[in-house]
Every structure is written in C-alpha cells, then in structure tokens.
Amino acid sequence: xxxTGIEIFKLLPKTNCGECGVPTCLAFAMNLAAAxxxxxxxxxxxxxxxxxxxxxxxPPILPATIGVGDRALKIGGETVMFRHEKxxxxxxxxxxxxxDSMDDAEVDARLKRFKTLEYERVGLTLRPDLIAIKADSGxxxxxxxxxxxxxxxxxxxxxxxxxNPDILAAGxxxxxxxxxxxxxxxxxxxxxxxxxxxxxxxxVAVKAxxxxxxxxxxxxxxxxxxxxIVIDSGARTVRQALEDQIIIRSTALNKxxxxxxxxxxxxxxxxxxxxxxxxxxxxxxxxKYAGIIVLSDFQGExxxxxxxxxxxxxxxxxxxxxxxxGIYEINNPDENAPLMVTSNFSLTYFIVSGEIENSKVPxxxxxxxxxxxxxxxxxxxxxxxxxIIGPAILKSGITDKIKHQKLIIPGYIAAESGSLEEExxxxxxxxxxxxxxxxxxxxxxxxx
Amino acid sequence: MPFEIPKxxxxxxxxxxxxxKGDKAVTIGGETAYPFYLFEGEMPNLPKIAMEIYDTPPEExxxxxxxxxxxxxxxxxxxxxxxxxxxGAEMICLQMLSTDPNGIxxxxxxxxxxxxxxxxxxxxxxxxWGTANHDKDTExxxxxxxxxxxxxxxxxxxxxxxxxxxxxxxxxxxxxVVASTPIDINLAKQLNILLGNLGVSDxxxxxxxxxxxxxxxxxxxxxxxxxxxxxxxxxxxxxxxFPIICNVAKEVWKTKEAKISEAEDPKMGDAxxxxxxxxxxxxxxxxxxxxxxLIMRHPEAIKLVREMITDLTAK
Numbered sequence: 001x002x003x004t005g006i007e008i009f010k011l012l013p014k015t016n017c018g019e020c021g022v023p024t025c026l027a028f029a030m031n032l033a034a035a036x037x038x039x040x041x042x043x044x045x046x047x048x049x050x051x052x053x054x055x056x057x058x059p060p061i062l063p064a065t066i067g068v069g070d071r072a073l074k075i076g077g078e079t080v081m082f083r084h085e086k087x088x089x090x091x092x093x094x095x096x097x098x099x100d101s102m103d104d105a106e107v108d109a110r111l112k113r114f115k116t117l118e119y120e121r122v123g124l125t126l127r128p129d130l131i132a133i134k135a136d137s138g139x140x141x142x143x144x145x146x147x148x149x150x151x152x153x154x155x156x157x158x159x160x161x162x163x164n165p166d167i168l169a170a171g172x173x174x175x176x177x178x179x180x181x182x183x184x185x186x187x188x189x190x191x192x193x194x195x196x197x198x199x200x201x202x203x204v205a206v207k208a209x210x211x212x213x214x215x216x217x218x219x220x221x222x223x224x225x226x227x228x229i230v231i232d233s234g235a236r237t238v239r240q241a242l243e244d245q246i247i248i249r250s251t252a253l254n255k256x257x258x259x260x261x262x263x264x265x266x267x268x269x270x271x272x273x274x275x276x277x278x279x280x281x282x283x284x285x286x287x288k289y290a291g292i293i294v295l296s297d298f299q300g301e302x303x304x305x306x307x308x309x310x311x312x313x314x315x316x317x318x319x320x321x322x323x324x325x326g327i328y329e330i331n332n333p334d335e336n337a338p339l340m341v342t343s344n345f346s347l348t349y350f351i352v353s354g355e356i357e358n359s360k361v362p363x364x365x366x367x368x369x370x371x372x373x374x375x376x377x378x379x380x381x382x383x384x385x386x387x388i389i390g391p392a393i394l395k396s397g398i399t400d401k402i403k404h405q406k407l408i409i410p411g412y413i414a415a416e417s418g419s420l421e422e423e424x425x426x427x428x429x430x431x432x433x434x435x436x437x438x439x440x441x442x443x444x445x446x447x448x
Numbered sequence: 449m450p451f452e453i454p455k456x457x458x459x460x461x462x463x464x465x466x467x468x469k470g471d472k473a474v475t476i477g478g479e480t481a482y483p484f485y486l487f488e489g490e491m492p493n494l495p496k497i498a499m500e501i502y503d504t505p506p507e508e509x510x511x512x513x514x515x516x517x518x519x520x521x522x523x524x525x526x527x528x529x530x531x532x533x534x535x536g537a538e539m540i541c542l543q544m545l546s547t548d549p550n551g552i553x554x555x556x557x558x559x560x561x562x563x564x565x566x567x568x569x570x571x572x573x574x575x576x577w578g579t580a581n582h583d584k585d586t587e588x589x590x591x592x593x594x595x596x597x598x599x600x601x602x603x604x605x606x607x608x609x610x611x612x613x614x615x616x617x618x619x620x621x622x623x624x625v626v627a628s629t630p631i632d633i634n635l636a637k638q639l640n641i642l643l644g645n646l647g648v649s650d651x652x653x654x655x656x657x658x659x660x661x662x663x664x665x666x667x668x669x670x671x672x673x674x675x676x677x678x679x680x681x682x683x684x685x686x687x688x689x690f691p692i693i694c695n696v697a698k699e700v701w702k703t704k705e706a707k708i709s710e711a712e713d714p715k716m717g718d719a720x721x722x723x724x725x726x727x728x729x730x731x732x733x734x735x736x737x738x739x740x741x742l743i744m745r746h747p748e749a750i751k752l753v754r755e756m757i758t759d760l761t762a763k
Contacts, residue, residue, distance in 0.1 A: 082671070082674050082675075082678070083667070083670075083671055083674075084671040084674060084675055116715065117715055118715075119715065121663075211451070212451075215451055237759065237762065238756065238759035238760055238762075239484075239486070239759060239760050239761065239762050242484060242760060243485075243486070243487050246485065247453050247487070250453075250454045251451055251452075251453060251454060254454040255451065255452060255454050257451045257452075259451065260451065271759075276721065276724065276725060276728075276748075276752060277752055277755060277756075279725050279729070280725070280728045280729055280732055280752050280753070280756055281756070283728075283729035283732050283733060284732055284736060284756070287670070287733055287736050287737075288736060299717045299718065299721075300710075300714070300715050300716050300717025300718075300722070301716065301717030301718045301719075301721040301722035301725060302717070302721070302722075302725055303717075304705070304715075304716055304717065304722065305662055305663075305705075305722065305725050305726050305729050306729070308662050308663040308705075309662045309663075309666070309729060309733065312662060312663065312665075312666050312667040312670075313667055313670070313733075315667050317667070317671060347664065347665045347668075350663065350664055350665075351664065351665075354664075354702075354703060354704055357704050358508065358702070358704070438550050441550045441551075
C-alpha cells in the first residue's frame with residue numbers, strides 16, 4: 001500500500017536540515033507522497049527507512065525489461081486507467097511465434113518477416129519487438145537448436161515458452177546473455193523456474209488459472225527476490241481476457257495491490273483460429289492494457305495496422321507527435337508544381353499529404369516546424385505567422401526546385417497573405433481551402 | 449493477501465433511444481458501465497453496425513471495398529437491399545456524397561428523392577448523412593426530413609452552424625438528430641444543450657464526436673469518447689449521456705494505407721486484408737471507447753466486429 005505523507009514523515013530523520021531542498025521533513029514527506037520528490041534527495045535517511053519507503057514508493061505496476069542493449073523492451077510502469085488522465089507509458093511488445101515443431105522453411109519465413117517488416121512514420125521506426133520460441137516437440141536439444149538459430153538470425157528480444165524447467169534451461173543455455181523472458185512459471189514448476197530466472201537474472205512470466213492463483217504465485221516469486229515479472233491470468237476467451245486486463249490494472253492502481261502490479265502477456269492466437277480475428281483481438285489488447293502481445297503469426301497487412309495503432313494510443317496526449325520540417329515531394333512534382341505550406345503537427349501533415357496524394361496532382365508541401373501545433377493553434381500562438389513562414393520558405397531551397405513564385409497557404413491563415421507578400425518580395429500568395437478535404441478540386445484547377 | 453476488485457462508482461446511465469420504426473426498429477444506449485465492463489454494469493443493447501451506401505457511384509474506392517457491391521454501386525436502392533439481404537445489415541447509412549458543393553453538387557430536392565426511394569424500399573432504420581457543408585446539408589436534410597416525414601430517419605451531421613434549421617425540421621417530422629462536433633467534449637456538450645433548448649427531445653438525439661481512422665488521429669476521438677463516457681456515467685453529466693454514432697468507414701478507406709497495393713509497397717502486405725483490418729481494428733478501438741453505432745463498409749470487417757461484440761458479451 002502507498003504510504004501517506006504522515007506515515008512517510010514518521011520514517012524520516014525529522015531534523016529539518018533542509019538539505020533535500022525543502023525547509024522541513026514534513027514538507028519533504030508530503031512531496032514524496034505526491035511523487036514530486038525522490039527519497040535519494042535526503043542524505044540522512046536510515047537504511048531501514050529507505051527499505052520501507054522504497055518498497056512503498058515503488059510504482060504500482062512494476063516495469064519489466066526483456067532483452068539487452070538497443071532492442072531491450074521495457075514494459076509496465078503504467079500509472080493510469082485512461083490515457084487522457086496522463087498518458088500510457090510503455091508500448092506493449094509485439095511478438096511473433098516460432099515453434100520447434102515447425103519446419104525450417106516456416107521458421108525462416110517468420111524470422112524474415114520479423115526482420116524486414118518495419119515502417120518509418122513521423123521519424124520513428126515501427127517494428128515488432130520479440131520472438132516467442134515455443135517448445136512443442138518436447139525435445140530439449142531441438143529447442144536449444146532453434147533458440148540458437150533465432151539468436152543468430154535476429155537481435156530481437158526472446159521469449160522462451162515451455163512449462164518444463166529442463167527445456168527452459170536448455171533454451172537458456174543458448175540465450176541467457178540475451179535476457180529472455182521465461183514463459184512460464186506455473187503452480188507446478190514455480191520453484192524450479194524461479195531458480196532459473198534468478199540464476200540467469202532473467203525476466204519471468206507467471207501463468208495461472210485465474211487472478212487469485214496468479215496473485216499467490218507472484219507473491220512467491222517476489223518472496224524469492226524476483227522483480228522482473230510478467231503475468232498471464234490464463235484467460236483464453238475474449239471477454240474474460242479483457243475483464244482480467246481491466247481488473248489487473250485497476251486493482252494495482254486503485255487498490256495498490258502489489259501481487260497484480262506487473263505488466264501482462266496475452267495470446268490472441270489462443271482465442272481464435274482465424275488470423276484476421278486474431279489481429280482484431282490484438283488491437284483490443286493494445287488499447288486495453290497488455291504488456292506483451294504474442295501473435296501466432298503476422299504479415300504486413302496485420303502488423304502494420306497494429307504498429308500504427310500502438311503508436312497512436314501511446315502518444316502522450318500532452319505532447320502531440322510532430323513531423324520533421326522540410327520540403328515534401330508528393331506525386332513526383334516538377335518545376336511547375338504547386339507549393340503549399342502547412343504546420344508540422346503530425347496529424348495535419350498526414351491529412352494534408354494524404355489529400356494531396358489522393359488528388360494525384362504533383363505537388364510540393366513545405367512543412368514548417370510549429371512545435372507540433374496545428375495550423376490554427378500555432379498561428380494563434382504566433383508560431384505560424386508571415387515573418388516566420390516567409391524566411392523559412394526562402395531559405396528552404398525550394399526556389400531551386402520550382403520556376404514560379406507562388407505559395408498556397410492554408411485558408412485558416414488567410415490574414416497572413418498581405419504580410420507574406422511583404423516578407424517574400426515578388427511572390428504571389430494564394431489562399432487555399434480551409435479544410436484539406438477540399439484540396440483536390442483546388443489543386444486540379446491550380447495553374448502555375 | 450486476498451484482493452478486492454475495485455468498483456467504479458457509477459452514478460449515471462446512457463440514454464436509451466429507439467432508431468427507426470416498426471419490427472426492425474433498433475434500440476441503442478442504456479449502458480450503466482464503461483464499454484464492455486460487464487463485471488461492473490450492463491449493456492442492455494449491444495452496439496449496432498449500420499452499413500453505408502452512397503447516393504452516387506463512389507469513384508475513389510479501392511477495389512477491395514467495391515468488390516462486395518459489384519453491380520449495385522450505381523443504384524442506392526439495390527445497394528441497400530444487398531446490404532440487408534446478403535450481409536445482414538441491421539441499419540443503413542445513406543451517404544449523400546452527390547450533394548457535395550465541391551463535387552457533383554446535386555440539388556436538395558433531387559437528393560431527397562433518392563432518400564425517399566431508399567427509405568421506401570427498406571424497413572431497417574435509415575441514417576442520412578450529408579457532406580458536412582453547413583448550408584448544403586441544411587437544404588438536403590430539411591428536404592429529406594419533409595419528404596420522408598413518416599420514416600423516422602436519423603439525420604446527420606447536425607452542427608452548431610445549422611442545428612436550428614435541421615433541428616426544427618427533425619422536430620417537425622419526428623426524425624432523430626445526430627449532433628456532430630469536432631473532437632471536443634465541451635463542444636459536444638454545448639451542442640447537445642443547444643439542441644435540447646431548441647426542443648429536440650432526449651429520445652431523438654444521438655451524438656457524433658467526429659472520428660478518424662488508425663493512423664489519422666484515432667487517439668483523439670478515442671480519448672474524447674472515453675471522457676464523454678466518464679462524464680456521463682460517473683459525473684452525472686446528463687448532457688453527455690447520449691448514445692454515440694461513429695461514421696468511421698469512410699475515414700478508413702480514404703487513407704493511402706488502405707489503398708496502396710502490395711505491388712507498390714510489399715511490406716504493407718495484402719491490400720484487401722489490410723483495408724479490412726484497418727476498418728475492423730479502428731471500429732474495435734471505437735467500440736472500446738463507447739461507440740453505440742458504427743457506420744461501416746466492408747462485409748468482412750463487419751463480420752469481424754460483430755464477432756468481437758459477440759465474444760465480448762458472451763455469457
């Protein structure tokens with residue numbers, strides 16, 4: 001349970017030395033309770049108090065890390081039920097499944113998809129995170145060979161899937177240095193799997209049948225000193241799985257119930273045989289609280305929408321995504337193509353560039369850095385006015401690409417056209433439509 | 449340590465409204481908990497899917513979206529009947545694309561005749577959706593409201609700029625109004641109040657928060673809808689307790705990601721499946737945020753979303 005300010009105060013030195021930056025221990029305690037301060041700011045706190053406090057001040061949903069280096073995946077650490085309350089912190093990992101009973105060609109094809117299916121969007125690389133390696137054959141040597149193969153062909157994070165500790169140990173022999181997630185400790189093998197996780201300093205997943213059992217198992221793992229934990233309630237129907245996701249998060253956040261305060265792992269492929277349906281179920285788990293989503297397989301047509309949805313849902317509502325400033329060439333423009341300017345709010349960019357593409361009119365779009373604000377907002381904030389747009393366009397290098405001197409501005413900033421003509425001598429400023437949806441007819445009749 | 453499942457403190461309920469008339473009328477709303485939080489409350493009426501048809505043959509659709517409607521895309525009546533008979537549509541949404549002043553700009557009276565023909569030919573509820581041009585929608589929806597006065601149509605989008613004129617026609621001829629605002633909870637509430645003041649009764653009002661596709665700002669409408677449900681259910685904000693209608697299909701299928709062929713960009717995979725998944729996933733995200741009616745297009749996307757609704761509410 002989280003401590004109140006007064007409870008924390010009782011554990012502090014009560015010297016009011018002020019070295020933490022606030023004048024009294026009480027004020028510091030209140031800041032700690034509100035998560036506005038770190039305990040390390042107090043140089044005099046006792047070790048005993050430190051232990052009690054760090055336990056109490058740990059985030060209600062612990063983070064877990066799978067893998068190492070650049071591809072290490074951090075999940076969990078969530079603080080809200082609804083993204084508008086603050087933001088969702090760590091996007092869930094997406095995994096593709098391979099099994100030691102699949103033939104080589106199938107495994108190779110999946111590893112190839114894992115490697116090649118990545119997408120650029122708003123300056124970010126969207127790609128899957130994990131490869132789940134399932135021991136179906138029951139043969140430890142075969143499993144180990146597959147783990148070695150996966151390791152050699154990919155730097156993605158690894159999930160080792162078996163309920164047999166000996167087989168997990170064989171997989172670990174090949175991949176312990178990659179800090180794979182062990183899936184899973186169950187009520188029947190808990191001690192052995194916990195030992196493996198401890199010896200190899202690996203994250204471990206717990207699978208239970210139901211939330212009560214899940215909580216009792218994580219308590220055992222925590223008691224064994226493990227913290228890097230991922231949980232599976234065992235639900236394999238869509239309704240029960242959603243309900244469990246909601247209850248896990250809400251119990252952890254609203255009741256500060258530690259035994260369920262871990263990121264979760266889900267298997268939509270175990271809820272349907274239809275790959276299309278599986279992708280739709282995965283889309284539900286992206287919005288509702290999964291920490292890792294293991295897909296039985298994916299293709300470009302299913303992975304791409306999931307990756308973009310994940311990007312959308314995990315965008316910080318207070319910090320809209322922005323597109324890079326610069327000249328964007330759409331539909332192969334030549335020197336007579338129209339030139340438009342817009343803001344760098346990523347949504348503005350996607351909608352405007354999408355409409356230009358739809359119009360099939362070869363065009364240049366100059367995207368001005370407006371700190372991620374939309375046209376109207378940035379204009380109102382003085383970040384998208386003539387004295388800013390004019391010089392930026394003249395310096396952008398666009399004059400080497402076009403023969404004419406005509407600039408189309410968004411209808412919403414029509415008021416800037418006069419000042420822009422002053423900022424850009426010799427240019428004709430043309431007022432485009434207010435709504436990007438009306439760009440097609442506008443562009444079709446535009447003449448250089 | 450045993451655990452206690454936290455319960456959300458609900459104090460409100462989404463208003464229940466009836467769409468259409470007769471045996472095939474549809475009731476929506478009535479929720480007493482967040483979407484699919486069935487361990488906390490009820491969803492007495494499952495979310496419904498309206499299939500969209502167009503009053504003029506669509507030009508920019510990818511092949512995957514046109515294929516299921518081959519042979520009927522130039523005949524709104526046949527199209528609507530195909531949706532009902534072949535694809536089991538419980539509702540139809542007639543998109544009045546031909547009336548767009550930036551496009552064909554068909555006159556209001558002629559457009560209303562098409563609405564009448566479709567309304568006469570079907571017995572499921574009919575949503576009539578304009579082009580979000582205030583003046584033109586006013587003419588078209590008023591004409592349709594008058595011509596179809598015994599049909600209990602659902603008219604949208606009704607925006608602040610034209611709510612009085614369309615609202616008055618809806619009141620006069622007993623149609624349902626869809627109050628449409630641009631992704632903003634305060635504007636949504638404001639328009640619901642204005643329509644209430646005008647005399648639109650609560651059982652003839654639904655709300656459209658303006659939705660978009662995955663990749664095109666779905667997170668904004670997702671959060672606005674979640675906030676609307678929160679205000680409606682936990683803060684007794686009765687001006688936000690109206691059922692939500694999401695006109696999502698056209699937003700999905702106009703994106704380049706739904707259109708681009710696999711040959712052009714092999715990493716994007718099969719174009720048909722991708723379009724279907726973008727539609728079904730966008731719809732699923734909106735369902736989780738509180739959609740009561742989804743306006744959808746592709747029969748296979750609809751099938752997937754219907755299955756999700758069934759699974760999410762399975763006993």
